[in-house]
Every structure is written in structure tokens, then in C-alpha cells.
Amino acid sequence: MLESMIAKVGSSVSSACTSICVAACFWPLVGAYYCLKFSIKAAESTIEAGYDVYNRRRIRTRRLPKSKPLLATASSSPQTATYPPTARARTSFLHLPPEIRLHIYRLALVGPAIVQVRTHSSFWGPRPAGWDSAQGIRDDTDAPSNALRCITGLGGSGLHQLVSPPSHGCVRYHAVSRLICGEGHHMVPGWVQPEKVVFPTDLMRSSRVVYGEVLDMLYASNTISLFGADIARYFCRNASPEGLSRVRFVHVALVMPSHGWDSSSQMKNVRGAMRMLKDALPSLQQLDVEVALTYGQPKNPERFWDWLREDVLGQFRGLERFVLKVSVYKPLRPNRSRGFEGSTPQYEPLSSWDDGEYQVLKDGALLSTEAASF
Incomplete structure (x- = not known):
């Protein structure tokens, strides 16, 4: 009788220790998960806000330098320019x-x-x-x-x-x-x-x-x-x-x-x-x-x-x-x-x-x- 009571008490103590160990390992992991989750969200929000500010500044200030104008003559317009090969010239694209x-x-x-x-x-x-x-x-x-x-x-x-x-x-x-x-x-x-x-x-x-x-x-x-x-x-x-x-x-x-x-x-x-x-x-x-x-x-x-x-x-x-x-x-x-x-x-x-x-x-x-x- 006494031995069975001691065994029950021992098993209860063992299960309690197991629960405490699981809780001690589980809750820190949960806390780390939520900390990581909210940190990532905060970082994403910060990056998006910074990107929006950069884009707005780019919209207001960016202007590409003027390119060199194309030569638009009757003999060499982009749509009609061809180069007939001569006897010595090599054919190209x-x-x-x-x-x-x-x-x-x-x-x-x-x-x-x-x-x-x-x-x-x-x-x-x-x-x-x-x-x-x-x-x-x-x-x-x-x-x-x-x-x-x-x-x-x-x-x-x-x-x-x-x-x-x-x-x-x-x-x-x-x-x-x-x-x-x-x-x-x-x-x-x-x-x-x-x-x-x-x-x-x-x-x-x-x-x-x-x-x-x-x-x-x-x-x-x-x-x-x-x-x-x-x-x-x-x-x-x-x-x-x-x-x-x-x-x-x-x-x-x-x-x-x-x-x-x-x-x-x-x-x-x-x-x-x-x-x-x-x-x-x-x-x-x-x-x-x-x-x-x-x-x-x-x-x-x-x-x-x-x-x-x-x-x-x-x-x-x-x-x-x-x-x-x-x-x-x-x-x-x-x-x-x-x-x-x-x-x-x-x-x-x-x-x-x-x-x-x-x-x-x-x-x-x-x-x-x-x-x-x-």
C-alpha cells in the first residue's frame, strides 16, 4: 500500500516536472516567434515607407539629360534608310x-x-x-x-x-x-x-x-x-x-x-x-x-x-x-x-x-x- 502511494507521488512529481520543462521550453519559443514576426513586419513597413519616400523624391526631381536628336533627312530617315552595297563594300544588316x-x-x-x-x-x-x-x-x-x-x-x-x-x-x-x-x-x-x-x-x-x-x-x-x-x-x-x-x-x-x-x-x-x-x-x-x-x-x-x-x-x-x-x-x-x-x-x-x-x-x-x- 505504502509502495503504491510512493509510486503515485513519484509519477505525479515526474509529470509535474515534465510539464514545467515543456512550458519552460515552449513559451520562450512562442515569445521568440512573435518577436521575430513583429520585427519582420516592422522592418517591411519601414522599408516600404522608405521606398515610397525615395520614389516620391525621384518623381519630383529626376530628369534624364536630353539625348542627341536624330537626323531626320529625306535620304536617311529611320524608316527608309538603306545602304545599297557597292562592288567593294561588304553586305551588312x-x-x-x-x-x-x-x-x-x-x-x-x-x-x-x-x-x-x-x-x-x-x-x-x-x-x-x-x-x-x-x-x-x-x-x-x-x-x-x-x-x-x-x-x-x-x-x-x-x-x-x-x-x-x-x-x-x-x-x-x-x-x-x-x-x-x-x-x-x-x-x-x-x-x-x-x-x-x-x-x-x-x-x-x-x-x-x-x-x-x-x-x-x-x-x-x-x-x-x-x-x-x-x-x-x-x-x-x-x-x-x-x-x-x-x-x-x-x-x-x-x-x-x-x-x-x-x-x-x-x-x-x-x-x-x-x-x-x-x-x-x-x-x-x-x-x-x-x-x-x-x-x-x-x-x-x-x-x-x-x-x-x-x-x-x-x-x-x-x-x-x-x-x-x-x-x-x-x-x-x-x-x-x-x-x-x-x-x-x-x-x-x-x-x-x-x-x-x-x-x-x-x-x-x-x-x-x-x-x-x-
């Missing part, structure tokens, strides 16, 4: 007809594509398969950009385009990979696989003739997608003058606060950026403008609609194609467990939108400059 050289460029480069401009490593992606060969922007019947709603709902912007939902437990989500125009997945950056990607600049450095021909394909054949007024300014200040003069297809996304759109700085920034685009792109043919208001209907929607039509977009003339989409994002309550879907706000049309006035705006944008002057 430049002796090929321009049509064959352009076909070789198309095989070597990606295009026509959608280029979403960033301060570093711009995104590239294919145009939607349903677009015809002459189409560089969306149609009026296309829905507003789902990728733009997702990025905006996650707190992203033109300066911070790579965003992902907050982690849910141990589940971490990848970043948004869709373009805001066309909804296609952007391609892997060329610097990730440099041995498999031909960079346009690699060809453009070979000669001035090749530079002009590739420059025409790079700017004239692709759709330039600009996320925000700041990126539009950045593009106009840092692209080459010869490239800007060739741009034909442009998509612009403007995300504005519903209750702060009428501040003087906001109105001046948007209006000035669109005027800069008009002045910097003399060959612009197709313009796609998407306006997103966050969150809810704007203060004084009639005044917003008049300002958007007259001051911001009323300055464009001579376009072949013009599309405007205005989305009002509804207030959002993020749901981490639903990932991207839980961070994408629903949208509704602008309460002051008028189809007749939009048609008048479209007709004015498609009107030739000469006809508008009379």
Missing part, C-alpha cells in the same frame, strides 16, 4: 530592306504590348486577344479595371504598384501581377532571365539607324499605361523626345479622393499632368482615361463632372479614339481571410454621369484641331 529589318525586330522583341510605366523596371504584358490590330485601348463596353480596384483597395498607388493582401495566419499572399489596362498578367522582368530576353536597348545601341527603327516600334506600337498623375509627369520628363513624338496609344488611371478632389493642389496636379501629356505627345491617336474616386460619391458630383469634362479632358482634340470610365469605389471593410477578393472594393457609376454630355465630350476629342479652331 543595314543593307537589308527596312521591311525585313522591322520584321526581324518584331521577332526579337515583345510586341505589340501594354507597358505599365514605373520608376524602376516597368511592367510589360500582352494586349488582350480580342483587340484588333489597330486597337490600342479599351472599348466603352469594357468593365473598369479590376486590377486597379484591387491595388487601390490594398493601399497601393502609382508609386507603389506591387502590393499583396496582409497575411492571414501562416498564409502569405503573392503580389498583384495583373496590369491595370487589359487585365493581363505582366511578364517576368527581363533582368530575372537576361539570357532569355532581348532588351530593346541592346539593339538600339548598335547604330543610329537601328536606334530610330527600334524606337519607333517601342513607342509607336505599344500601349503606354500611366498609373496616376505623378507617373504621367515622370514619363513625360524622362522619356526621350523622339520617343514621346511617336507615342500613339495611352491609358491613364487617375485615383482621386471623393472628399478631397476639389483641393487646389489635387485639381492643379491632375489638370497639369493631362496638359503635359497633351503637349508632349503630338502623335497621340487613342486615349483611354479611367478615373477612380475613393470612397463613395464625391462631394458636389455635378461640379466634379463639369470640371473633369471641361478643364481636364476638354483640352484634347484630333484623336482617333477616346474612352472615359469613371468609377466610384464603395467603402471597403477588408477581410483578410478572403485574400484579394476581400480587399477589392465594389464600385458604382458616378451619380452625375450623363451619357449625352459624355458623347459631346467624345465628339470634341475626336474633332480635328483645324475644325475646332473655326
Whole structure:
């Protein structure tokens, strides 16, 4: 009897010691895990904040030096320059007809594509398969950009385009990979696989003739997608003058606060950026403008609609194609467990939108400059 009682007491003491040892080992590990977790989150937040500050400074101050202008003469324009071989000269790539050289460029480069401009490593992606060969922007019947709603709902912007939902437990989500125009997945950056990607600049450095021909394909054949007024300014200040003069297809996304759109700085920034685009792109043919208001209907929607039509977009003339989409994002309550879907706000049309006035705006944008002057 006594021996059994001693054994029970011994086993109780042993189990208590085991529990104490497990607790002594377990709780420090739990504390270390949470310390590491919050330290990583704090470091990520600090890095993102620093990157945003750096990007904003880069947007405000960066201006590339002016490049040497291309020689545009009747005998040696980029599209027609050929060098007929002589009896003593050796045949080279430049002796090929321009049509064959352009076909070789198309095989070597990606295009026509959608280029979403960033301060570093711009995104590239294919145009939607349903677009015809002459189409560089969306149609009026296309829905507003789902990728733009997702990025905006996650707190992203033109300066911070790579965003992902907050982690849910141990589940971490990848970043948004869709373009805001066309909804296609952007391609892997060329610097990730440099041995498999031909960079346009690699060809453009070979000669001035090749530079002009590739420059025409790079700017004239692709759709330039600009996320925000700041990126539009950045593009106009840092692209080459010869490239800007060739741009034909442009998509612009403007995300504005519903209750702060009428501040003087906001109105001046948007209006000035669109005027800069008009002045910097003399060959612009197709313009796609998407306006997103966050969150809810704007203060004084009639005044917003008049300002958007007259001051911001009323300055464009001579376009072949013009599309405007205005989305009002509804207030959002993020749901981490639903990932991207839980961070994408629903949208509704602008309460002051008028189809007749939009048609008048479209007709004015498609009107030739000469006809508008009379």
C-alpha cells in the first residue's frame, strides 16, 4: 500500500516536472516567434515607407539629360534608310530592306504590348486577344479595371504598384501581377532571365539607324499605361523626345479622393499632368482615361463632372479614339481571410454621369484641331 502511494507521488512529481520543462521550453519559443514576426513586419513597413519616400523624391526631381536628336533627312530617315552595297563594300544588316529589318525586330522583341510605366523596371504584358490590330485601348463596353480596384483597395498607388493582401495566419499572399489596362498578367522582368530576353536597348545601341527603327516600334506600337498623375509627369520628363513624338496609344488611371478632389493642389496636379501629356505627345491617336474616386460619391458630383469634362479632358482634340470610365469605389471593410477578393472594393457609376454630355465630350476629342479652331 505504502509502495503504491510512493509510486503515485513519484509519477505525479515526474509529470509535474515534465510539464514545467515543456512550458519552460515552449513559451520562450512562442515569445521568440512573435518577436521575430513583429520585427519582420516592422522592418517591411519601414522599408516600404522608405521606398515610397525615395520614389516620391525621384518623381519630383529626376530628369534624364536630353539625348542627341536624330537626323531626320529625306535620304536617311529611320524608316527608309538603306545602304545599297557597292562592288567593294561588304553586305551588312543595314543593307537589308527596312521591311525585313522591322520584321526581324518584331521577332526579337515583345510586341505589340501594354507597358505599365514605373520608376524602376516597368511592367510589360500582352494586349488582350480580342483587340484588333489597330486597337490600342479599351472599348466603352469594357468593365473598369479590376486590377486597379484591387491595388487601390490594398493601399497601393502609382508609386507603389506591387502590393499583396496582409497575411492571414501562416498564409502569405503573392503580389498583384495583373496590369491595370487589359487585365493581363505582366511578364517576368527581363533582368530575372537576361539570357532569355532581348532588351530593346541592346539593339538600339548598335547604330543610329537601328536606334530610330527600334524606337519607333517601342513607342509607336505599344500601349503606354500611366498609373496616376505623378507617373504621367515622370514619363513625360524622362522619356526621350523622339520617343514621346511617336507615342500613339495611352491609358491613364487617375485615383482621386471623393472628399478631397476639389483641393487646389489635387485639381492643379491632375489638370497639369493631362496638359503635359497633351503637349508632349503630338502623335497621340487613342486615349483611354479611367478615373477612380475613393470612397463613395464625391462631394458636389455635378461640379466634379463639369470640371473633369471641361478643364481636364476638354483640352484634347484630333484623336482617333477616346474612352472615359469613371468609377466610384464603395467603402471597403477588408477581410483578410478572403485574400484579394476581400480587399477589392465594389464600385458604382458616378451619380452625375450623363451619357449625352459624355458623347459631346467624345465628339470634341475626336474633332480635328483645324475644325475646332473655326
